Amino acid sequence: MTDVTAAPARAEERAGAGGDRGAVAYRVWAPDGLPEVAAGDDLAALIALAVPDLADGDVLLVTSKIVSKAEGRVLAAADREDAIDAETVRVVARRGTLRIVENRQGLVMAAAGVDASNTPAGTVLLLPEDPDASARRIRAGLREALGVDVGVVVTDTSGRPWRSGLTDVAIGAAGVRVLDDLRGGTDAYGNPLSATVVATADELAAAGDLVKGKAAGRPVAVVRGLPHVVAGDGEPGARALVRGAADDMFRLGTSEAVREAVTLRRTVREFTDAPVDPGAVRRAVAAAVTAPAPHHTTPWRFVLLESAGARLRLLDAMREAWIADLRRDGKSEESVARRVRRGDVLRNAPYLAVPCLVMDGAHHYGDPRRDAAEREMFVVAAGAGVQNFLVALAGERLGSAWVSSTMFCRDVVREVLGLPGDWDPMGAVAIGHPASAPKERPARAAETFIAVR
Template sequence: MSGSSGAASSAAPSFRVWALGGIPEVRAGDDLAKLIAAAEPGLVDGDVLLVTSKIVSKAEGRIVEAADREAAIDAETVRVVARRGPLRIVENRQGLVMAAAGVDASNTPAGTVLLLPEDPDASARAVRDGLRDALGVDVGVVVTDTFGRPWRNGLTDVAIGAAGVRVLDDLRGGTDAHGNPLSATVVATADELAAAGDLVKGKAEGLPVAVVRGLSHVVASDDEPGARQLVRSAADDMFRLGTSEAVREAVTLRRTVREFSDEPVDPGAVRRAVAAAVTAPAPHHTTPWRFVLLESAESRTRLLDAMREAWIEDLRRDGKSEESIAKRVRRGDVLRNAPYLVVPCLVMDGSHTYGDERRDTAEREMFVVAAGAGVQNFLVALAGERLGSAWVSSTMFCRPVVREVLSLPSSWDPLGAVAVGHAVGVARERAVREAEAFLTVR
């Protein structure tokens, strides 16, 4: 494969890139440089070798026993950047921000996972030095891995390690073809090389090494900084926190959903939402929230059947006709149609008793407000997990029934029930509410 820029002519810049065949299955302890040299790559000075990180990891014995891939991801994670359901974008111990910390369960024996090289730049240096010793050539080496990108669909290879390659081409201070100054142009040359190699290596062809020829100007001395130079520092990362943007997005996503698909709900996502819920403010340093998770169909059915019977009795006492009662019960089936239910409860542990009705009422109201803040946090966090929800007040009207069926302490006051699941269809656009309509300024 070749590439060019400018008008087609003999003087136009060009390069060649091809995949190198003949690399055997790599095992722990193998010398990659010797394996590559044995494949008779025909390397010359100025070539760039692109090596898939997977074979580097195998040679370095980075295969570990791990029946639970999530635990392996936890071990390699320094910071969780974003999470949606089981997918995590994290910063790993190499400083790379990527999906699942680079922990790979493909092309490795069952019950094991493959971790990224401990120091990809050092791995690249070892291959470069080994090829110099074996073949007498001065080549650049780039260790590549597959990344997704924010705001872009699809995957591409990028450089995670490099040796003897100018990984960045800083054009700042120069001018473009029209004489305009270049003030922010720094080209990620090593990433461009990695992507070019991926075009010929492919993802499933068993060709883990590629060679680029014709770009000798990117090959540099041994003391050239490695691919670590490509990792943006925390101080320069405009999206490192993104807290306000993330909260606003989750709040916007939060809608009342009344129709759910059969897709199961990840219990871990609900627990993460509870973790967000209990960060709400509360009086007297208390924790006035409890969340009862109804994960089994049996527990949901038992509760909803008992609540329905209590509701029907209430409606009959109110003199409603059987037809009217049937219609109301059908409208209340949003909880029955959900694959997961949560019953948030208020507890008054730590509250003060004043012996004065006005102050005691205000005390309870403080706790109710705090519990409501917790439930709002919970709903917003569910939306951030791409889960739909509907907060229904029904359990508040039959608290004794709920406590009995769920074996809850008498001091727990159910605050409705939250139906949780994956929404069917696309929610309608939310009506615009101008903040000014809800403000009073003094």
């Protein structure tokens, strides 16, 4: 059993309100003796056997893993990512394979809370379907088994957006004041407290984590000495700790974040050998096709060259076509070789994409001026799609370089890749993990590019 005693400042302040300024302390310990939990187990009964001396006013901190096991939330899953997909409501942020998402319980956390640790190989643990309801059942069961009135907090490990490291937080609660609203009071200097709302349930969860540990086989902790945090059955659960969409300043990002995302796109010409995640490229395509287009058309097509053979066949054919053009221009063999080497950025990239323009839905006027303007509209839309694509790749931490070469040998590209005759290649995009950080680029003053009338 692991045991910690501490002196909480706010508890001392509460005691002081009654006139008693003596020392105030609480004790937190993690008992041994809880067996391996399986589906269908009566968790309250098991806890009552392990901690028979629970007393009124204690707070029980229960790791969500054993709640999930008791509730049968163990899922056979060959691929954890599929389980994460199923539990995800909204993707908040993505860095490579790491996903921060909002899950079905409304919690924002890594991997939707799907856990592959402390569970048999080939299975994953999902969070309890309703952690507050789970806490209420445990609280009621302990009242029936031991005749005690205790608070219950269901905990899970989570990161914090502005802090390094993990800590336990409350994802379910019953009979606990999960928030301590100090607004309207004053501090020790008489200054009004106008914004202080303390996440008491999270503090309790973190205290329990100090004694439970991550792999010590002690999934339950008890806090004694803080009876003021234990309340009746009418208290809101841990769901009250989840910030609502209206108050979440970072839910959709800010204009600064959007600008940062755009300026993050830089031309990268040297890549590592690390493979490119095809899913990341497909997500970038999904962003690309949100670009504006004329007449409600969809003029973009993206050919993804994911095999080394396809890339080599295309690049070899393009090189031959380019050499032929340069020789017709009368360039020397040295000049030809030097210019052709510029195409090495495509040859050295681990992944290529060829964006294409299709003119489906274009209007035909029979007037050269208007028909030329019509095509220009579609070309602008294609460019907008390519820019979206490059920015989205940068958001996936992938480097890219847009190279125009396929536009100069469209027939060759169509033949090698087996593309329809009305697909116009609009360059090629080299994609990969940057070999080094791009050099700093001086900011361009917007006024240089603006004319006001």
